[in-house]
Amino acid sequence: MIDLAQALFAPRAVALIGASGDAAKNTARPQRYLRKHGYAGRILPINPGRGEVLGEAAYPSLAAAPGEVDHAFIMVADVERALEDCGAKRVPVASIFSDGFADKGNFERQLALAKRAKSLGIRLLGPNSMGVIDARGRLALTVNAVLEMERLPAGGVSIVSQSGTMLGTVLSRGAARGLGFAKLVSVGNEADLGVGELVELLAADADTRVILLFLETIRDAARLAGAARRAHAAGKAVAAYKLGRSALGEALARSHTGALAGSDAALDAYFRDCGIVRIDLLDTLVEIGPLLIDRKPPDLGRPGRVAVVSTTGGGAATVVDRLGLRGIELASMHDLTMAATQESYRATLERLRASPDCDAVLAVVGSSAQFHPQLAVQPILQCAQAGKPVAAFMTPHAEASLALCAQHGVPAFRTPEACADALAGYLSWHSPAKRAAPSLPKHLPESPFELFAVLGVPVAPWQIAEAPGYAHDVPYPVAVKLAGVAHKTEKAGVVLNVQDRAQLDAAVKALDSQKVLIQKMETGLAEAIVGYRDDPVVGPLVLVGAGGVLSEIYRDFAVRMAPVSAEEAAAMIAEVKGFAPLRGYRNLPRGDLAALAQAVSRVSALALASGIAEAEINPLLVKSDGVVAVDALVVRKE
């Protein structure tokens, strides 16, 4: 039997269910585009009202169509009926352009469709998908109007997009630049085939060398993470543009797709964990391909360094300024203004490429890129493209120079910002995280303090004391708390700094409870917050931040997928600005950040537990030697 990838990307016969005979209609497009771009298989328009469609034989029903059909493209409103027809005809893959499912809030209709498809043995793309394109195979099975283009350029970059129109945007802009593509897939609502499974297919696809993602949300985080690891193992980079950087964008992505979008920091942690390069600008998605093709993550344990060769100081500065904002350093600047010969220019590039002082080389080309493209970019084209990248930014309008670079596989950029975004993405690119998970005790107690103590986090000594005597042997001063109250800055139910028995009696009276928690008062140099969350979108996360209201206001946290080693936790702690005092800022006394890292790692081990939705120590006091938890919270899954 034909396999999934073949049926999806290289079907021998395609049925177009609902193909229109009116060439101006959207539903006529797949047939027109398949013909226009030279699809070699059989095309079977299905239209109950006509014997021919656009000059080709048409069939009143799928059942009436001759021979086997590998792939059906469904454009009719009665998707369920069309699916049954596919089942009867034993069609292995159906792409559904029709909408009115999760995209319109009709989740049950979509679930029922997916369930029925599964029982019929049919794999679904969509619904609400614009279809699939394979440039080498000349398959343009799509309603996307970008296929009006004269030629479909073939290359090594494949794209999976949750937005059909933005798939067209990347194809359109890339093609205009001479950048070619392998396979392009609009996933629509992902009722069955999701981004993760498609990345699996592309990781195994011989024509695909780089995988780009246009994402509005993530619906199958675990599968995508596994697929990204497979792509990495196959030497293929994965890069993602993800909507929802701002709260506004996040809300929009949610309403647009009917999906739950994750918070941006959680997504950063997720992409980093699975070795996906996150890019920030739309142009970068179009232009980054040649920078990533056949390259591995540099896995730098320090800020990246770029050497710049320029014939225009102002032009170079526009890129360098942006690189600085992303924490990338300038290794060296070589101003060849008005003095460069082609040979000296090329020699400078090659010398820098071979130098251990930089991780990438950038050539910034001025007006010659516009009027003498061959001369201007020749030295750059002559640089070897294996190993350390040599990229180009053209300051003027310079289509011919950009096309030359594309033709020779040289990464080249139209704006200083996309250039810096791509280089920063490349230089911050890490291999998928490997984890030697901390071990987890078998029995996890119910009470938060006991739980964290069992995990190995020091907890301030405490006891439960009960009426009438409220006996305890915690040494004074103590804090007296209502047992089971979640911590909040504005918390009631806590009396601090209780110095002796008399004050304890007063405190207990004030709290008016039969049962209180009595805990030793601890002091530290600073407060930290350590949190764990099993995120509904991306999975288990661990967070560390400076404690107190201000760090909450400044959103000064580091987040990673859990679990993390103590070493990784130390890297997280280094990212938190609010810990600067503990690192000795302004000669303030240093805190035991190694103990904090241990605690973060131990809390992160909750990822191995089931049943815990959230857990938090807030504050965890950081002392000059050691840390101690003085308040904690655990939320279990229902």
Add this chain to the structure above:
Amino acid sequence: MIDLAQALFAPRAVALIGASGDAAKNTARPQRYLRKHGYAGRILPINPGRGEVLGEAAYPSLAAAPGEVDHAFIMVADVERALEDCGAKRVPVASIFSDGFADKGNFERQLALAKRAKSLGIRLLGPNSMGVIDARGRLALTVNAVLEMERLPAGGVSIVSQSGTMLGTVLSRGAARGLGFAKLVSVGNEADLGVGELVELLAADADTRVILLFLETIRDAARLAGAARRAHAAGKAVAAYKLGRSALGEALARSHTGALAGSDAALDAYFRDCGIVRIDLLDTLVEIGPLLIDRKPPDLGRPGRVAVVSTTGGGAATVVDRLGLRGIELASMHDLTMAATQESYRATLERLRASPDCDAVLAVVGSSAQFHPQLAVQPILQCAQAGKPVAAFMTPHAEASLALCAQHGVPAFRTPEACADALAGYLSWHSPAKRAAPSLPKHLPESPFELFAVLGVPVAPWQIAEAPGYAHDVPYPVAVKLAGVAHKTEKAGVVLNVQDRAQLDAAVKALDSQKVLIQKMETGLAEAIVGYRDDPVVGPLVLVGAGGVLSEIYRDFAVRMAPVSAEEAAAMIAEVKGFAPLRGYRNLPRGDLAALAQAVSRVSALALASGIAEAEINPLLVKSDGVVAVDALVVRKE
């Protein structure tokens, strides 16, 4: 006599000192470009070795050239000699392409040149200038290779640039998009004519409707501020792209231009103060013209709101996401996917334009922009362009649609990021600040505490106490400080919480000083820092931030040009995230932010004083009623 603007932009005769007969040389370009683009005045190549240059009569010296010369373009190494020749010939303006002055660290050579030019009555552009272009006047007096372009498109946008090549970049990219220009000036080192004076000329220039700036630094902040106000009064927007967003970029701009670059926050305050729109991306500088032409600052006292009409949800989201990052709100989203007729599309745009619910309308156009430009943008072109802007973003490669928009004066953008940057710049655009300056007492005491008290800021009661008795009548508890020690977190020389006479004696002994400052211990809800600085680049600034180490780490300050009214100070305070607790975050007790605003306004009045370089209250304690300064510092100018 010919005036400056005429000699600079519309000279009747131009002398090219050092014109080369080798057409391939840079120094042959001005003559070639003047001819190519149709300059109608007299061109006088000056070359001691030849009687003709590029087929035209040449002269061995300026003295030998016939008739009056309005503008000399100097390309020889011996600039000083050429300047003397200009003086003898009574040339009113000289543009100097030659470098080797401040650009190479030779500041004295440049000062001497400027001084001599002044005594000769010659105005200088440069040195290290690429020259000047007037599109309507067909004057291409420049070595910039961008003038190899076939036609110089005329329009209402003028540019002043500190980078000659980036001037070419904007011209090149704009021309390729059908965007025309009025006057373009490369200012070089600004030995005489600076950005400010050029903006004055352009504010008075009939052809100029928008003024764009490409800046590496600011050398004449006060003059530019005045010029920007004149431009505002003349109904002309000024927009600036300024390098140095990152510390790396700032360092680079400094080394590249030999100038002192200002800190980015200070520059933001400066641009805001003089009503200059600051833009973030290079593409925005190219594309923003039509959005600003004939528009006034919206002066919104709240976040801007954009209504979006789209045929592609994913495409709209790419812009909206960016707008959200800049604090711009989505007024409404109108998805016309696959259902819009031209008429209903236009009607929707016009209805939104007329609605009070939004401040700008954005049309996001999908693939039709590429293949059916006339149809796709027709409804947008038909919208009135006066009043509230209707802008367009095209998702695909859509040169023809962009050109149509340019032709009709419709603001249109090639990337979602530049589109959002331009809209955010426009919606955050304020008229130049008007100030009813707080009054300043005539006598300003030397001591910091006395100074701030005289300004009207409450100061914790204090006295100077001397050996042997250290008598005082400040009520206990008090702080005991060495007089005249600058405050620092790691300060020595301070004993806090001195409760009684015995503790005072011990404190004085520990401080080991004949003279101490004794001050009442005050407590507040939170600490603030209020600072004043006469910035060497932009002038007097006032700053307010949350106090303590964390706000320093997070750089959580609001900065404005000083002085500010209490109302403006309140707006600054609202920008400081760290004051959230004082605003009642998490039900924390509210602080007297009105008193804080008063204090900020009063400190800002130091802008009216001379002789004060810096002044700072840190901390200023914010209480539930009132504020009180407990430590202060004043740095006087030398």
